Amino acid sequence: MENKYKLVCTQCGKVIPNFATWFEMNQECPCGCKRADIVYSADYKEIYELTKPGHKPVNFYHYFDFLPLMDKKNIVSFGEGAIPIEEWDFLERYAREKHGVDCKVMVYRNDLNGGTNTFKDIAASLAASIFKENGVKEFCVASTGNTATAYSRYLAEAGIKFTVFVPNDVCPDTVEAIRSYGQTVVVSEGNYGQAKKEAADFHEANHVLISAGNIDPIRVEAKKTMVFEYLRQLGRMPDVYVQAVAGGTGPIALDKGVREMRAIDRDFKMPRVLLVQQDTCDPMVQGWRKAVANGFPEGYEKDYPVIPDPKTMVSILSTGNPGMFPIVAPIVRKSGGTFLQVKEDQLVDYGKLVKKERGIYLGPASIVCLAGFYKALEEGQIHNGETVLINTGEGAARAKFFKELIDK
Ligand SMILES: [Zn+2]
Known part of the structure; x- marks a missing residue:
């Protein structure tokens, strides 16, 4: 069966067949570009069907054919994305x-x-689902709060170990929330920049997949x-x-x-x-x-x-x-x-x-x-x-x- 999606490097056009390969490539094209567009084989006319009045979606997987996930059984959801x-x-x-x-x-x-009442839930949901589908067992990120909290909950649900590096001025509620989902928080001695560096070092040393940032x-x-x-x-x-x-x-x-x-x-x-x-x-x-x-x-x-x-x-x-x-x-x-x-x-x-x-x-x-x-x-x-x-x-x-x- 042909993949329903592929990744295409936005700089050189190289085609990467799926996320398993993308993760093996350390989320970076050999040309050095870290930004890839997902292209789908589905017909977009279907969107007009899916958006007709009468649909009552419970989450954004209503648009499954236009998401880079192969099997619905891997969906990790707390009801996000189909918000009023x-x-x-x-x-x-x-x-x-x-x-x-x-x-x-x-x-x-x-x-x-x-999930956690933020716009990060939808990304955390898809990340947890894609990681589950592609056998990713561990993930790390440097974050100031929202991303960390949302990913903590969704990754825990998918059984994925998650380590968060936060700046030293992080709000204590955030640390508590992340730990409540059984995930690990490392409070940096420095600011967000320092936390980012610590996360990058952790990723290098332990070969743990790291967040690809805003262009992920x-x-x-x-x-x-x-x-x-x-x-x-x-x-x-x-x-x-x-x-x-x-x-x-x-x-x-x-x-x-x-x-x-x-x-x-x-x-x-x-x-x-x-x-x-x-x-x-x-x-x-x-x-x-x-x-x-x-x-x-x-x-x-x-x-x-x-x-x-x-x-x-x-x-x-x-x-x-x-x-x-x-x-x-x-x-x-x-x-x-x-x-x-x-x-x-x-x-x-x-x-x-x-x-x-x-x-x-x-x-x-x-x-x-x-x-x-x-x-x-x-x-x-x-x-x-x-x-x-x-x-x-x-x-x-x-x-x-x-x-x-x-x-x-
Ligand atoms: Zn490229």
Whole structure:
């Protein structure tokens, strides 16, 4: 039987038949490129069937033919990825009354993912399933929190040993959560950079598979299913997509989903991508502003600042070295979007507003995204008649301090 998928190097086009081989290759093409696209043999017309009204998927494996997994028996799932998209009319009202903009505002509720209530669950689920299928017994990562917690749970479920290297300022709740799933945490003596180095050394010394970061095809393939979910739940693609950004897997995955759909519909719509960072850690915003000011000179995407030791309460959004900017910035530019900066000292007020209007607590990174919607209105980035999709990241479960600030 022919494989349902293959990996294709984005630089030289080399075909890698499956993940077992990709892992043997240390997740890197001989040409030196670490980025590979997954290509499927399925017919994309099937997506139109899968997204017709009436389907009630329990998870994102609803799109199994478009995921790089061969056998459904390897699925490790806690009910993630088929999360609701809600219309938040208080945001629509605000846009109309304060800015005279008549738009539809839809919120993608990643806090309702079944695993650990974050947008990382979907990637962790697919990783656990693929590792199980390909006989991977052990995995390691350096992480500031969310990835580690989600992967801990899913890998434990798949019987895969997992070692997490965290920076010394990690939140104790995170360490506790990872250990509660029976996984190993190594608290570094240094910052995130140091934890990363320790993870890399561990990987080298023990030949343990290590996370391939934001361009990891597993993460991208899991998250690209958001495009299919927009079709299923909205009946069309949104005009504007808003997301808080640290590494950048989200926009990379959105772009991948759209590119896949363009195989059968050349005009398939890419929304304008608006990426949000808080002013305490906004290297991508700074890189973008410089590019805009200089008229996007050749190589602009490689010119970005590094914030060595960001001081922010939004630990999920504390990536001071935005290594994915060279991939993410061109995606944003091509979409007609932009990067937005919001103020960290206003986040609690936005958190209170969501609680008042919707009766729920969102995590701080989700609130950065929501604040970005207000900022987008202020900057004239949203127009009459448009549908805006706000992709929230997480619930407040593991940001107890933030919940307490909201309740104050
Ligand atoms: Zn290559």
